[in-house]
Amino acid sequence: xTELGPRAQSLLDIAKQDERPDxxxxxxxxxxxxxxxxxxxxxxxxxxxxxxxxxGTLFATTFVKVVATVVVVGGVAAGVGYQRARSLSASLxxxxxxxxxxxxxxxxxxxxxxxxxxxxxxxxAASKVSRRxxxxxxxxxxxxxxxxxxxxxLGQAQATLAQARPxxxxxxxxxxxxxxxxxxxxxxxxxxxxxxxxxxGDAAGADQVAQDYLTRYPExxxxxxxxxxxxxxx
Amino acid sequence: xxxxxxxxEAATALPHFPALYETHFDFLWLxxxxxxxxxxxLDDALQETxxxxxxxxxxxxGRSALKSWLFGIALRVARDFRRRVQxxxxxxxxxxxxxxxxxxxxxxxxxxxxxxxxxxxxxxxxDEKREVLVMVDxxxxxxxxxxxVLGVNVNTVYTRLRAARQQFEAxxxxxxxxxxxxxxx
Numbered sequence: 001x002t003e004l005g006p007r008a009q010s011l012l013d014i015a016k017q018d019e020r021p022d023x024x025x026x027x028x029x030x031x032x033x034x035x036x037x038x039x040x041x042x043x044x045x046x047x048x049x050x051x052x053x054x055x056g057t058l059f060a061t062t063f064v065k066v067v068a069t070v071v072v073v074g075g076v077a078a079g080v081g082y083q084r085a086r087s088l089s090a091s092l093x094x095x096x097x098x099x100x101x102x103x104x105x106x107x108x109x110x111x112x113x114x115x116x117x118x119x120x121x122x123x124x125a126a127s128k129v130s131r132r133x134x135x136x137x138x139x140x141x142x143x144x145x146x147x148x149x150x151x152x153x154l155g156q157a158q159a160t161l162a163q164a165r166p167x168x169x170x171x172x173x174x175x176x177x178x179x180x181x182x183x184x185x186x187x188x189x190x191x192x193x194x195x196x197x198x199x200x201g202d203a204a205g206a207d208q209v210a211q212d213y214l215t216r217y218p219e220x221x222x223x224x225x226x227x228x229x230x231x232x233x234x
Numbered sequence: 235x236x237x238x239x240x241x242x243e244a245a246t247a248l249p250h251f252p253a254l255y256e257t258h259f260d261f262l263w264l265x266x267x268x269x270x271x272x273x274x275x276l277d278d279a280l281q282e283t284x285x286x287x288x289x290x291x292x293x294x295x296g297r298s299a300l301k302s303w304l305f306g307i308a309l310r311v312a313r314d315f316r317r318r319v320q321x322x323x324x325x326x327x328x329x330x331x332x333x334x335x336x337x338x339x340x341x342x343x344x345x346x347x348x349x350x351x352x353x354x355x356x357x358x359x360x361d362e363k364r365e366v367l368v369m370v371d372x373x374x375x376x377x378x379x380x381x382x383v384l385g386v387n388v389n390t391v392y393t394r395l396r397a398a399r400q401q402f403e404a405x406x407x408x409x410x411x412x413x414x415x416x417x418x419x
Contacts, residue, residue, distance in 0.1 A: 004399055005406065007407075008402055008406040010348070011349075011355070014348040014352070015268075021263035021264065022276075029259075029277055029284065032277065033255075
């Protein structure tokens with residue numbers, strides 16, 4: 001076998017000893033993977049913040065709920081989320097900011113290792129974004145797998161809505177409602193449905209959804225957003 | 235006495251993705267970079283690699299080492315990224331990161347210079363030779379593992395490795411000759 005000369009061998013040795021990845025890359029890619037999990041690949045600033053808050057408990061199940069809350073509240077609809085994502089383009093991988101409907105194989109489960117349980121609550125993430133949601137899920141004893149499926153459907157609805165396809169978004173939401181009539185993300189789904197109806201110009205339908213929400217969840221997390229979303233109030 | 239059949243190794247040792255991400259991030263980052271993925275594309279290439287890893291993790295049967303299995307995925311992603319760059323006509327870039335892991339500024343500067351040279355020389359090699367040289371001499375995969383990753387026989391790997399080393403050595407010598415010649419003129 002051909003041996004390398006001392007200079008060539010030295011270059012290889014130096015690379016093996018001294019070459020290290022960009023220290024920030026690990027976190028950037030981690031956030032990109034987490035954003036991909038959300039479904040649309042739409043990364044909001046809030047998503048990144050919650051990802052950073054969840055640092056140290058990477059891929060913990062609770063993060064899924066936190067992200068769901070952040071993305072829904074953060075205004076993915078009407079392209080707002082997309083605009084925010086674009087502003088992150090300098091610091092996050094490009095694939096993360098492409099608004100697209102996720103393929104069937106979108107690896108949402110990246111964030112939900114099967115061995116994890118909802119009892120693993122990163123306090124920093126929970127307090128920074130939403131204390132209520134993770135606790136609700138924990139108390140309900142929701143399985144990570146089910147939550148993952150809920151996230152996938154909701155992510156698809158959000159993605160299509162962000163792409164100005166509210167009718168398809170509603171189809172996803174209908175599917176969600178059929179499969180998870182008592183879903184953990186039901187409130188979030190309602191808010192997305194409301195925005196989809198608004199995007200369609202269905203004021204009556206939106207008003208009905210808003211009224212139902214406020215009746216069902218008088219102390220709901222999104223009552224302010226619901227009340228202020230597109231529905232003209234007397 | 236009847237012996238129970240041995241359980242497949244993979245059934246008990248399937249890697250856990252989050253742990254795999256932590257333990258193999260550096261390896262995959264360096265693999266992709268050394269295989270010629272541009273710095274600007276590294277995050278995207280890594281994301282793509284880990285998505286594929288996650289999607290296929292359940293198919294890992296433990297018949298090969300995890301490291302070479304991961305490298306096989308990175309190799310395909312790297313090829314794809316290199317093709318995209320070639321289509322766009324982007325010029326080869328010099329590495330910018332070169333984060334030498336030492337606190338001595340002089341040594342760090344020397345390491346940086348050496349790494350820049352290394353990448354220049356690697357760019358002299360065609361893809362087949364570069365891949366083999368990177369796998370064996372930088373990422374320290376065994377020749378049998380390289381053969382499995384590439385889907386070729388061991389003799390082919392040795393042949394490519396010999397040619398890659400010769401070409402790499404020639405590039406180093408040529409540069410030394412030019413630099414020495416220049417200094418004596």
